[in-house]
Amino acid sequence: MIPYGKQDITDGDIKAVIDVLTSPHLTQGPAVPKFEQDVIRHCNAKYAVAVNSATSALHVACLAMELGAGDWLWTTPNTFVASANCALYCGAKVDFVDIDPRTYNMCPVALEEKLVNAERQGRLPKVVVPVHFSGQPCDMRVIHALSEKYGFGIIEDASHAIGGLYLNEPIGNCRYSDITVFSFHPVKIITSAEGGMAVTNNEKYAEKMALLRSHGITRTPSLMTKPMEGSWYYQQVDLGFNYRMTDLQAALGGSQMSRLSHYVARRHEIAKRYNRLLADLPVITPWQSKDGHSAYHLYVIRLKLDEIGRSHGEVFEALRAKEIMVNLHYIPVHTQPYYQNMGFKLGDYPEAERYYAEAISIPLFPALKEVEQDYVVASLTELLQQ
Missing domain, CATH: 3.40.640.10 (Type I PLP-dependent aspartate aminotransferase-like (Major domain))
Incomplete structure (x- = not known):
């Protein structure tokens, strides 16, 4: 896993x-x-x-x-x-x-x-x-x-x-x-x-x-x-x-x-490799502003759903079935029942809702091995190019 x-x-x-x-x-x-x-x-x-x-x-x-x-x-x-x-x-x-x-x-x-x-x-x-x-x-x-x-x-x-x-x-x-x-x-x-x-x-x-x-x-x-x-x-x-x-x-x-700078540098190495390996897949990789240097806590891809034959949920569950424990960051707060009881509703923040409908956080942590990263990419390739 x-x-x-x-x-x-x-x-x-x-x-x-x-x-x-x-x-x-x-x-x-x-x-x-x-x-x-x-x-x-x-x-x-x-x-x-x-x-x-x-x-x-x-x-x-x-x-x-x-x-x-x-x-x-x-x-x-x-x-x-x-x-x-x-x-x-x-x-x-x-x-x-x-x-x-x-x-x-x-x-x-x-x-x-x-x-x-x-x-x-x-x-x-x-x-x-x-x-x-x-x-x-x-x-x-x-x-x-x-x-x-x-x-x-x-x-x-x-x-x-x-x-x-x-x-x-x-x-x-x-x-x-x-x-x-x-x-x-x-x-x-x-x-x-x-x-x-x-x-x-x-x-x-x-x-x-x-x-x-x-x-x-x-x-x-x-x-x-x-x-x-x-x-x-x-x-x-x-x-x-x-x-x-x-x-x-x-x-x-x-x-x-004492290892903070090493951890951030390692996360950038992994993210850079993902950017290269995912370049030809129907996904949007994380865009980085020239004004910032991300700590890269997460690596989030967005699925180009109009180019693939699977739904967002199907891709997510298929990756988990392959023991890749992807996650989704985040469910928009205004769609939570507690906040909807305050009067917030679907459609209030369309960019956040569009993002949520397409986003998947794939594995990123300093100890991630190349063979594990390759398996993640190969699994995505198999799912998205069918």
Whole structure:
């Protein structure tokens, strides 16, 4: 069986975790701040807050930006539901912006058109969440310029994108956003088993997110309402959550950070080979913007259905029958029953829906062997040229 994605665990990773297991601190020890510093150094950001998932990072990021009842968050329909759900957790409302047909990211033209109409209606978003789908960065310079004109904040959902570049600078430097969020799920670029992180250049946001990840409790005297009563003393000054990352997870993530550039380079090698091997098949291979260097979390093909004798579903299931565990990223969020109950319907975001009707994520991970890649291509060739 060939999975679509897979973690790579080395002896060094295992040693890093064992070192924590044999230390006094399984959680709330030195490994988490060290991992945060590793990511800060890579991204050239000022602050990082490690949490137990990217979903948690999105949630505390929204709260740090004071998203709440009566506010709007806009994101893309081509994402995992967490990119939208984070607004609902805060009591805010959600809307979507259709995707660009080449990048599959939030379309800047569609965003601007929607902003013009929203301004007339008095319902501009407080926060926009562009998602760097598959690791390819959104057109952040344009989105940032629109934020300055229309007054919204930006949270980059870079769950797919650590290790990627935008305009030759690392994704996560927050030059064009308020906060950037990463995921360290096992199939992502690097893993901490489960885990996420928010990075920012805004000290106030970092302080708020750090407070919220641990029950809203602080031991910092400057954040307290009265003097400390002793070295044991703490105060709950906000309603927070148990979103902490353990030292075990942070040790694994920190160990993996040392191989981040290798992982991204390897993903590009595999993607380049796919581009060559699939060139004559009735599929659309991933287009890459000259402004970005993708982290290549995913390699998504789109079937040219008018040129093949099988349906999208038939190709998908036939590949799985050959033990190629392809996947589909993503079912458009607005088509989910929970969101349709809010009034969203088929036809609202046609580019995202067209993409969904044709897309298949084929295997891409650093340890993918050429013989496995050849088998994937041979299987596609057999299915699509009949």
